Every structure is written in C-alpha cells, then in structure tokens.
Amino acid sequence: MAVTAIGKRGLTQRTAFSLLVLATAIVTIPVLFIIVYIIVNGAGAISWEFLIQPPSQAGKAGGIFPAIVGTLYLMLGALIFSLPVGVLAGIYLTEYARDNWLTRLINMAILNLAGVPSIVYGLFGLGLFVMAMHFGMSLLAASLTLACQALAMTITTSREAIIAVPREYREGSLAIGATKWQTIRHVVLPQALPGIITGAILAMSRAAGETAPILVVGAAFILPGLPGSPFDQFMALPYHLYTAAAHVPGMPKVTVWGIALVLLAVVLSFNSLAIFIRIRVRQRRFGL
Amino acid sequence: MSVNYEVLSNRAAPTSETKLKTEKVNLFYGTFQALRNISLDVPKQAITAIIGPSGCGKSSFLRLFNRMNDLIIGARVAGAVEIDDIDIYDKDVDVVELRKRVGMVFQKPNPFPMSVFENVVFGPRRHGKTNRHELAGIVEQSLRQAALWDEVKDKLGQSALALSGGQQQRLCIARVLAVEPEVILMDEPCSALDPIATLRIEDLMRNLSDDYTIVIVTHNMQQAARVSDMAAFLMMEEDRAGTLVEYGPTSQLFTNPKDKRTEDYITGRFG
Amino acid sequence: MLQRGASPATADSGLSMSLRRRWRLREKTIESWIFLNGLLAVVVLLGVLILLMREGLPVFLYTSPLKFLFGTRWYPVSEPPTFGMLTFFAATLWVTLISTAIAVPVGVGCAAYLAEVAPSKLRETVKPVVELLAGIPSVVMGLIGLLLLSPLVQSIFNLNTGLSGLTAAIMLSMMSLPIIVSVSEDALRAVSNEFREASYALGATKWETVRHVCIPGALSGIAAAIMLGVGRAIGETMTVLMVAGGALAVPLSPTEPMMPMTAAIASGIGNAVRGGLQYQALFAIGLILFLMTLSVNLIADRVLERQKRKFAR
Incomplete structure (x- = not known):
C-alpha cells in the first residue's frame, strides 16, 4: 500500500519523484558504464605475457609485471605501517580515552586527516621520508606516505569495530579477574576483528589506487626488474597508467585500457571483499 | 476490590448518528495478525475511548482510521473501515484527502522544529492556502480552539521546541485543527505529560467534542472514564491478535460491565 | 564505564606479590604505549602542517605573500x-x-x-x-x-x-x-x-x-x-x-x-x-x-x- 495522491498535488509528486529517479540514474549509470567500458576495451590487452613480463619500448610493448608487484608491495607496506598504530589508536579512543579536550582534539585530527588532499600527503612524504629521513625515492618512503594517508581510515574503522563489541563481554571478562589489557586482548579484539580486517582491506585498496602521493615521492615509469629492497625505486600500476595515458606518445589505446582494467580489478576486488565481510559480519551479528 | 471511577453524568447521551465504522476488520503485519474481527460504530461529535492492556493493538486500531498503517511495510487490512459510509480502503480514496478529514495527535508531542506559526500553518499550506493574512487568521483561530493562544500569541515566531510539553501537545492539536478535520484521533495524547497538563488537554477534548468526533486511545482508565462518552475494551487473544471484548456507553462499561474480562481489567486484576 | 585495573579481591590468595607487581607494571607499560598511538593522528596532522610551513614559508623571504597570492605570473x-x-x-x-x-x-x-x-x-x-x-x-x-x-x-x-x-x-x-x-x-x-x-x-x-x-x-x-x-x-x-x-x-x-x-x-x-x-x-x-x-x-x-x-x- 503506497501513499497515493490524486490531482495536482499527485502530479507534482510524480514529477518530483521522477526527478529524484533521474538523479539516481545519473549517479549509477555512468559508474556501470565506466566499468563495462574498461572491461570491454581493456580485455584485449590482457594476456599471460602482459601480466608477467616487464615492459619494453617505453611501455608500448611487453607487460606490466613490475607495476603489479610494486602495487602489491605498496599495499602491504601501507598496511604494515598503518594497521597496528590504527588499531592501538582505536583501542585508546574506545577503552582508555576520557571525554576531555584531548580526546576531542584527537577526534578532530582524525576527521581532518581524512580530508587532507592526497597531493599534500605527497609533499609531506617527500619532505619527511625522502629528504629529512634520507630514505630517498624508495618503496619505503612511498609506503610510509601511503600509511600516513591510510591512518585516518584504519583508526576510524578500528574504533567503530571496537565500539560495537557489547559491554557485557567486557564486564564478564573483568568480573572473572582479567586485567583491562587482558580483556581487550582476549575478548574485545577477537570480537572486533572482522571489522578491523574490513578497514584494513579498504585501506589497502585505497593505497593501491593512490597516484598523486607516489608521483611526488617518486615512483618510476619504467624499471627493468623488481625492487630488491625497501630502499629501491619501484613501479606502481596507477602511476604507470598515468604516464602511459598522458605522457607516452603513440601508446596503444588497448594497452592503456588494459592497465586500467588490471588496476580496477585489484582495487575493486579488495573493495568487494571488504563489503562482503561486512555483510557477513552483520548477518552473523543479527543471527541470520 | 472496587474501584470508583468518576463518570461524568452530565454528558448527554451520544447521538445515534455514526461517523466512523469498522466491520469485521482484520489487520495483518506480514504474517502476524494484529487485529481480529473488530466491528465498532463510532458516534458523531462524541468522544470514544479505546482501552485495553498494552500490546493489544489499540494504536494499530486507531491508525486504521487515517490509514497510518499504510506506512508500515507489509501491513494489510481485511474487512471494512468506513467514514460517513464510505470505505476508506477503497482504491479510489485519496489518502491525503482522508487524512485532511481525519487528523491525528500522537503519543509524544511532535511539533516540527520550526516556529509556532509555521507548525500551525504546515497543513493549510500543503492544502494550498498561501495568503499570509488568511493563514494568520487560521493560526489565531486554531490556537484559540486549542486553548493555547493566550500563552503563545507573543511568541508565534519562536521555535515550537521552546514550549513546555503540555503546550507542545496543545500546539499539535492546534496543528490538526488548522486543517479543519471532522475526526481527531488521539493516541495516548497525555502519556508524556504531567497531571496538570493532562487535565488541560482533557478539558480541551471535552470542548472540542461539541464539534469534532474524537477517538482516543488511552491506558489511563481514569482518563477514559473522565472524558469519554463511549468506551471500547480491546484484549489480546492467545496468538496476540487484538479483539474487541466489550463496547458501550462509558458509564455502563465502567459501572456495569457485561463481560467478566472487562470487569477484571477495570478493577485492576490484570494488565 | 569500565574501572581501571579492576582486580578481584580473591587474587590475593593465589598470586604472589611479585607476580601482581609485574602484572601492574605490564598494564602500565601497555597503557602508555596505547596512549602514544592514540596521539598519532594529532602528531601526523601537526607534522604535515609543520613540514609544509618549514619547506614552504621560506619562499616568502624571496617574494611577498601578497605577490604570491595575487600575482598571475x-x-x-x-x-x-x-x-x-x-x-x-x-x-x-x-x-x-x-x-x-x-x-x-x-x-x-x-x-x-x-x-x-x-x-x-x-x-x-x-x-x-x-x-x-x-x-x-x-x-x-x-x-x-x-x-x-x-x-x-x-x-x-x-x-x-x-x-x-x-x-x-x-x-x-x-x-x-x-x-x-x-x-x-x-x-x-x-x-x-x-x-x-x-x-x-x-x-x-x-x-x-x-x-x-x-x-x-x-x-x-x-x-x-x-x-x-x-x-x-x-x-x-x-x-x-x-x-x-x-x-x-x-x-x-x-x-x-x-x-x-x-x-x-x-x-x-x-x-x-x-x-x-x-x-x-x-x-x-x-x-x-x-x-x-x-x-x-x-x-x-x-x-x-x-x-x-x-x-x-
């Protein structure tokens, strides 16, 4: 049974709702179009060689293997440097912090960290990790930069996951004589784990797609091999895509779409994984 | 155990004219049956109280009359609900028009977070009145009818949320009156108010019943006895579906109930 | 709210004093470490600001802020x-x-x-x-x-x-x-x-x-x-x-x-x-x-x- 209205007001309502539907279509249809377009146009470039060979002829031939590996390294690096501190910060905010000015300051900082433009993180990484700490244009510097950018997300998602753990569990544990840290370590964290993992995956997916920071901190367009240590230079998919699309004359279009497809596949599969876990956790929580 | 209810004896017996009517009405939420086979005639320009233990479907029953149950996904009505002999669940009925004729006051005062003035004119504006002068007239008249005018006439531009709870509820009544309904449904309108505010609302209801048909749901039996002309007692059956146990003039239902269950309830043995 | 260091009275009977002291020390250490991590968001945000100022502000020794902001060349x-x-x-x-x-x-x-x-x-x-x-x-x-x-x-x-x-x-x-x-x-x-x-x-x-x-x-x-x-x-x-x-x-x-x-x-x-x-x-x-x-x-x-x-x- 829907609320129906008759006459002029009914007409106004129908017109208004049609406009809302139109807005929703404008949001959704281009997304689907973009994804389908990239799949259709990029599929031609995808082959085993494309995925496992290094590039040749300025990227016009050969594959993108070092870029794929570089991106995986970056995702891992960003995760290693941002997840532990993010979780600990989340624990602090939920379990230890009192409602005072410091907590408000921390929350405000988190909020604003999320809004800092990626290029500014790039400048930060360049000034701090590349220059001041002498890591150079390296995988390490880029990972640390991306980790700083991911920090807001890992803290927020950890905090939400920890808050969601029912109080009764904590009380139950404390009541049998566990210390506060034991309670957190053995009761709260295991319960919050799926939520924390979801946040971690989202942070990795974000790190995989970021271009501006690594452009500043110094990704390389073409490297013959893989980085041998954290202090080596690296290739990465998004930077490779940017250079191939914008700076290499005579680049075959199919190769460009192919790189875009691989990047999109990495990012979106991680995103879907996170969404999937979230749905599963929610279902389990409601006993479905 | 005997409980004395003060039943107002100076009330004229309700006219025989029927305003609202339900016939063998059943209400389902999905597979759950909330109401079963309720048949009831609500007399015109009188106050009809619906009483019964909590969860027996009083509010659901009340919401049949302005089709507020429509807003609940999966709600389904079988049987007839009529206003002036017109079935309000008929396909051709304009719900918006219906709700204009059948106003509703809710349990918790829920003025919009706008000014007092804007709250009262919300309905009239939706129904096409735009003339500022005319609207100002409606505001004064409605607020006077709701016995709120003297208290708020100097702060019509102030936020309605600044009023006290009782004032807010009278504002909500004024907001309904501004639409010029024929019927006013009240869903435990005093449950969130203090005793003094409650008495003011009850006085107001008595005054309004000269012009309007009022149906009130209440869990407060003293209140039902004090204000209503007719009373209906609803109860849950085994499967939690609400049914009508007894319906009749308030004086009779409270002093000389026909059904044992009614007697048990009004003497406080359960519920 | 949870109580800090809530420990049941019965713990006295089973645990030696030194063990309990070690526990308390551990709790304190962990607590401080967590606190430091909690501050990290503030540190990074301030760090970004300070670094941008340190690297960026010296340009105003060369050109005036007004020229920098409103110059078109x-x-x-x-x-x-x-x-x-x-x-x-x-x-x-x-x-x-x-x-x-x-x-x-x-x-x-x-x-x-x-x-x-x-x-x-x-x-x-x-x-x-x-x-x-x-x-x-x-x-x-x-x-x-x-x-x-x-x-x-x-x-x-x-x-x-x-x-x-x-x-x-x-x-x-x-x-x-x-x-x-x-x-x-x-x-x-x-x-x-x-x-x-x-x-x-x-x-x-x-x-x-x-x-x-x-x-x-x-x-x-x-x-x-x-x-x-x-x-x-x-x-x-x-x-x-x-x-x-x-x-x-x-x-x-x-x-x-x-x-x-x-x-x-x-x-x-x-x-x-x-x-x-x-x-x-x-x-x-x-x-x-x-x-x-x-x-x-x-x-x-x-x-x-x-x-x-x-x-x-």
Whole structure:
C-alpha cells in the first residue's frame, strides 16, 4: 500500500519523484558504464605475457609485471605501517580515552586527516621520508606516505569495530579477574576483528589506487626488474597508467585500457571483499 | 476490590448518528495478525475511548482510521473501515484527502522544529492556502480552539521546541485543527505529560467534542472514564491478535460491565 | 564505564606479590604505549602542517605573500623567477564551483530518493554501486575524462581542446557524489519518523513531506555533505592534472584549459630542485591547499554536530 495522491498535488509528486529517479540514474549509470567500458576495451590487452613480463619500448610493448608487484608491495607496506598504530589508536579512543579536550582534539585530527588532499600527503612524504629521513625515492618512503594517508581510515574503522563489541563481554571478562589489557586482548579484539580486517582491506585498496602521493615521492615509469629492497625505486600500476595515458606518445589505446582494467580489478576486488565481510559480519551479528 | 471511577453524568447521551465504522476488520503485519474481527460504530461529535492492556493493538486500531498503517511495510487490512459510509480502503480514496478529514495527535508531542506559526500553518499550506493574512487568521483561530493562544500569541515566531510539553501537545492539536478535520484521533495524547497538563488537554477534548468526533486511545482508565462518552475494551487473544471484548456507553462499561474480562481489567486484576 | 585495573579481591590468595607487581607494571607499560598511538593522528596532522610551513614559508623571504597570492605570473625558471599563484587559485575555484553545482542537486536528489522513496530492494542495489564509484581510483577517472569525456566536451562546446576546467569539473562532480550521497542519506535517515508521521497525518503527500519536513530537517547534514564534497573537489589531483588542460593563464571561462593548485604541485614538483625556490613555492601552495581543506572540513564538522541536535530524537 503506497501513499497515493490524486490531482495536482499527485502530479507534482510524480514529477518530483521522477526527478529524484533521474538523479539516481545519473549517479549509477555512468559508474556501470565506466566499468563495462574498461572491461570491454581493456580485455584485449590482457594476456599471460602482459601480466608477467616487464615492459619494453617505453611501455608500448611487453607487460606490466613490475607495476603489479610494486602495487602489491605498496599495499602491504601501507598496511604494515598503518594497521597496528590504527588499531592501538582505536583501542585508546574506545577503552582508555576520557571525554576531555584531548580526546576531542584527537577526534578532530582524525576527521581532518581524512580530508587532507592526497597531493599534500605527497609533499609531506617527500619532505619527511625522502629528504629529512634520507630514505630517498624508495618503496619505503612511498609506503610510509601511503600509511600516513591510510591512518585516518584504519583508526576510524578500528574504533567503530571496537565500539560495537557489547559491554557485557567486557564486564564478564573483568568480573572473572582479567586485567583491562587482558580483556581487550582476549575478548574485545577477537570480537572486533572482522571489522578491523574490513578497514584494513579498504585501506589497502585505497593505497593501491593512490597516484598523486607516489608521483611526488617518486615512483618510476619504467624499471627493468623488481625492487630488491625497501630502499629501491619501484613501479606502481596507477602511476604507470598515468604516464602511459598522458605522457607516452603513440601508446596503444588497448594497452592503456588494459592497465586500467588490471588496476580496477585489484582495487575493486579488495573493495568487494571488504563489503562482503561486512555483510557477513552483520548477518552473523543479527543471527541470520 | 472496587474501584470508583468518576463518570461524568452530565454528558448527554451520544447521538445515534455514526461517523466512523469498522466491520469485521482484520489487520495483518506480514504474517502476524494484529487485529481480529473488530466491528465498532463510532458516534458523531462524541468522544470514544479505546482501552485495553498494552500490546493489544489499540494504536494499530486507531491508525486504521487515517490509514497510518499504510506506512508500515507489509501491513494489510481485511474487512471494512468506513467514514460517513464510505470505505476508506477503497482504491479510489485519496489518502491525503482522508487524512485532511481525519487528523491525528500522537503519543509524544511532535511539533516540527520550526516556529509556532509555521507548525500551525504546515497543513493549510500543503492544502494550498498561501495568503499570509488568511493563514494568520487560521493560526489565531486554531490556537484559540486549542486553548493555547493566550500563552503563545507573543511568541508565534519562536521555535515550537521552546514550549513546555503540555503546550507542545496543545500546539499539535492546534496543528490538526488548522486543517479543519471532522475526526481527531488521539493516541495516548497525555502519556508524556504531567497531571496538570493532562487535565488541560482533557478539558480541551471535552470542548472540542461539541464539534469534532474524537477517538482516543488511552491506558489511563481514569482518563477514559473522565472524558469519554463511549468506551471500547480491546484484549489480546492467545496468538496476540487484538479483539474487541466489550463496547458501550462509558458509564455502563465502567459501572456495569457485561463481560467478566472487562470487569477484571477495570478493577485492576490484570494488565 | 569500565574501572581501571579492576582486580578481584580473591587474587590475593593465589598470586604472589611479585607476580601482581609485574602484572601492574605490564598494564602500565601497555597503557602508555596505547596512549602514544592514540596521539598519532594529532602528531601526523601537526607534522604535515609543520613540514609544509618549514619547506614552504621560506619562499616568502624571496617574494611577498601578497605577490604570491595575487600575482598571475608563475615563471619558476626564468631569471629572476616570479611566483604568482592566482592562476592556479582561480582554476581551483572554477573547477570546484562547477563540480559542486553539478554534484549537489544530483547527489541530494539521489540521497532523497534512496532514503525516502526507493523500495528497500532497490536501495540495497544502488548503494553498492555508489560505493563502487567511491572505489574507482582517481587516475582511472582521469583516464575516462581524458579519452572519453574530453572529445565529447570539445565537440559539444566547439572548443579547440576538450581538456578544460569544465571537463575536469564534470569528472570531479562524479567523484564527490559518493560522499554527498552517503552523508546526505544518513542525515535524512536521522530525521525522526515522528515528524514524517505528523506530516502525513496532516494530509501532506509523500513528496510534500520529503520537501517540507525531511529535507529541512536534514539540512545541516546535507550542508555538511556538500562541504565534504567541496573538500574532495578542492583536493583532487590526478583527474584535474590529466583533464583540466594545464594552461598557465588566469581562466576567464570554465571551457578554457586551466591548472588548479593540486595539478600545479603535481606537475611542478618533479622538476623542482630540492630546497630551491620553486620547491619552496610549491610547498607554499600545498600549505594554502591544506589550510583550505582544513577549514572546509572543520566547518563541515561543526555543521554536522548541529544536525545531531535538531530533528533527531
């Protein structure tokens, strides 16, 4: 049974709702179009060689293997440097912090960290990790930069996951004589784990797609091999895509779409994984 | 155990004219049956109280009359609900028009977070009145009818949320009156108010019943006895579906109930 | 609240004093370590600010802040170099304004549809698509703008090049949609049902309820959503770098090629001598960009706080 209205007001309502539907279509249809377009146009470039060979002829031939590996390294690096501190910060905010000015300051900082433009993180990484700490244009510097950018997300998602753990569990544990840290370590964290993992995956997916920071901190367009240590230079998919699309004359279009497809596949599969876990956790929580 | 209810004896017996009517009405939420086979005639320009233990479907029953149950996904009505002999669940009925004729006051005062003035004119504006002068007239008249005018006439531009709870509820009544309904449904309108505010609302209801048909749901039996002309007692059956146990003039239902269950309830043995 | 160091009295009987002391020490150590990590967000944010100031402010020893902000000539390698960033600022302004003008009606309309009108099945289908949009990397959006949208814009507006502020703004509007949609939808959902019921009971239609009760009730939340969208548009880099055209003249029309602040940093930083004047100037632009997004975010936060205290109960 829907609320129906008759006459002029009914007409106004129908017109208004049609406009809302139109807005929703404008949001959704281009997304689907973009994804389908990239799949259709990029599929031609995808082959085993494309995925496992290094590039040749300025990227016009050969594959993108070092870029794929570089991106995986970056995702891992960003995760290693941002997840532990993010979780600990989340624990602090939920379990230890009192409602005072410091907590408000921390929350405000988190909020604003999320809004800092990626290029500014790039400048930060360049000034701090590349220059001041002498890591150079390296995988390490880029990972640390991306980790700083991911920090807001890992803290927020950890905090939400920890808050969601029912109080009764904590009380139950404390009541049998566990210390506060034991309670957190053995009761709260295991319960919050799926939520924390979801946040971690989202942070990795974000790190995989970021271009501006690594452009500043110094990704390389073409490297013959893989980085041998954290202090080596690296290739990465998004930077490779940017250079191939914008700076290499005579680049075959199919190769460009192919790189875009691989990047999109990495990012979106991680995103879907996170969404999937979230749905599963929610279902389990409601006993479905 | 005997409980004395003060039943107002100076009330004229309700006219025989029927305003609202339900016939063998059943209400389902999905597979759950909330109401079963309720048949009831609500007399015109009188106050009809619906009483019964909590969860027996009083509010659901009340919401049949302005089709507020429509807003609940999966709600389904079988049987007839009529206003002036017109079935309000008929396909051709304009719900918006219906709700204009059948106003509703809710349990918790829920003025919009706008000014007092804007709250009262919300309905009239939706129904096409735009003339500022005319609207100002409606505001004064409605607020006077709701016995709120003297208290708020100097702060019509102030936020309605600044009023006290009782004032807010009278504002909500004024907001309904501004639409010029024929019927006013009240869903435990005093449950969130203090005793003094409650008495003011009850006085107001008595005054309004000269012009309007009022149906009130209440869990407060003293209140039902004090204000209503007719009373209906609803109860849950085994499967939690609400049914009508007894319906009749308030004086009779409270002093000389026909059904044992009614007697048990009004003497406080359960519920 | 949980109690600090809550330990049952019975622990005395079983545990030796030294073990209990070790426990307490461990708790204290862990607590301090967690506290330090809790501070990290503040440290990083301050660190970004300090670093940008340290690297960027020295440029004002060479050129005055006024000249830097309002100068229109950006010639970092001429002799002597001049640094005026108005060109970039104007480009950022154009791109942000137009993308917001597109994204707000579409985003809020979509949010209103999802929150108030759409059947729940449809909503559950559309929301992942919006999340999908949020997940598409900006460089991919740049690619779409570069290869698909810009030829379209070029032919529609009959331009010399399709790489223009307008093209970038259209792509940016798509990128700020997810946040506008999701924050606005949350705001609409936070409007208590009591108000909807009251409105329906007065005989308002569904649309009238959305228009006169729900949207006004969610207004500050929607405003915050818009601010967050604006923040994204100001800070977005790759898309504008690839699509906006990168011209070094003050743009007078959105259909001109232009270079927003983020693109100026991204394209200049690779060639700038470390610690040189151009390097410092780019950090100074970064500082201004940081302060711009910071204030936009702080305003959005304030507005959101206000929303929480209004139509929700």
